[in-house]
Amino acid sequence: MAVARTRSVALVGVAGRTVEVEADVGNGLAGIHLIGLPDTALSEARDRVRSAMVNSNYPWPDARIIVSLFPASLPKRGSQFDLAIAVAILGAAGVVPAERIAEPFFLGELGLDGRIRAVRGVLPSVLGAARHGDVTVVVPSANSAEAVLVPDVRVVPVADLRQLVEWLRKGDAPPEPEVEGYADPPKTTCAPGIDLADVVGQPVARRALEVCAAGGHNLWMLGPPGTGKTMLAERLPTLLPSLELDHALEVTAIHSVAGVLPPNAPMLSRPPFVSPHHTATSAAIIGGGSTVVRPGAVSLAHRGVLFMDEAPEFPRHVLDALRQPLESGRATVSRSAGSVTFPARFMLVLAANPCPCSQAEDQGETCKCSPTIRRRYLGRLSGPLLDRIDMKVTVNRSSRRELLADRQFVETSATVAERVLVARERAAKRLAGTQWRSNAEIPSSVLHADFRPPDEAMQPMTACLDTGSLTARGLDRVVRVAWTLADLADKDTPGQDETNAALGFWLGVR
């Protein structure tokens, strides 16, 4: 009778929770039993572990083996527990010293030949392990670049089971990761080939992008095809500062769970740009999945930009489902086995054509849509959704003369990003000591209590509230944008100029 214990990590959303893995090898009918809510993937783990051990020339104990994973209440999905299960059995069978495996965390999937395969969610798993203080985490070699992003953790990359067993037996220095930790990125960097200076003839939309970037606001662009709506949206990230370390870790953790991190330079230090197609499923946009819950586009766009082109073409239930993350900064996916919440604080950019036939119009045909059809088409964007869009602009085709006139006013992304950075730092200073860093994040209650512009600045909104063209929620959006305009203008508080301009952006598309 021999028992060995080790540790691994289970993921709940993007939070890593410690799982104790215990193996008991003893008398009884030969066979292996897994305890602790194993799903299908865990049952398959049993077969992978056995093949990997046998094919690596370690004896499979001819005994009764009980492996338990606890707490049993944690959902343990996926293949990342293979390594901990194998190591616990090897410890209980006396192949490796049991005391050597008690402290480290083990993450990884086993191939039938004993190879250790990469798994999803290594960054959040290592972050979860790091909460125990000074820890060692054994990870698949292919995931080591991601694991070393977590400070103050000893990362041991392993390629196969034999290499791991040798290390555990000899107790010598672990294999060193061949990758470096995180280096601070430059404050602003622009993607090559994408620059705001490319967009000529749309001065109002360019200004709107700058304001959105400075305050973290949402934007709606209405206009016919070919007017540069997509070009404009793609350039919004180039105006944003690089992510600070805590935000970069959040964003990288989400992309890690989704399994979409680049292998060699995994830290995502630039705000993401995510542009789902209108035919994408609700699970792809909001989050979901049949066995493992994956973050959707709203979470992949966390701390960045979610662009929905041809917004009225998205299914109504998808558009309605955006309201929750827009309000709370989180997306909750409800499942029979409980709900999972992912971070989802993004800037939403919607683009819409004025009518359903705009594509045809672009090909030389004239629009035959009646005002009713046009109204119904844009009506697919519900009032409650548009209430959460801070700024709305109409993007029209510009004449040759307008293009020539605008050319001298065009600025590069780098120039505008400098102004955005100054405005953001101004807002962050004002919000110091709170959990918020940009104007768009300030909750309504705090906005009313601490950041109410002077009465005279509030005047332009009063009339609109009276006529009903501005809702209470809309008013808060206008005030937030007014603060951003003040930040861009280097003012301590918004005046009537700022609230008027903010109101103009709010009313925007009429």
Ligand SMILES: [Zn+2]
């Ligand atoms: Zn039409």
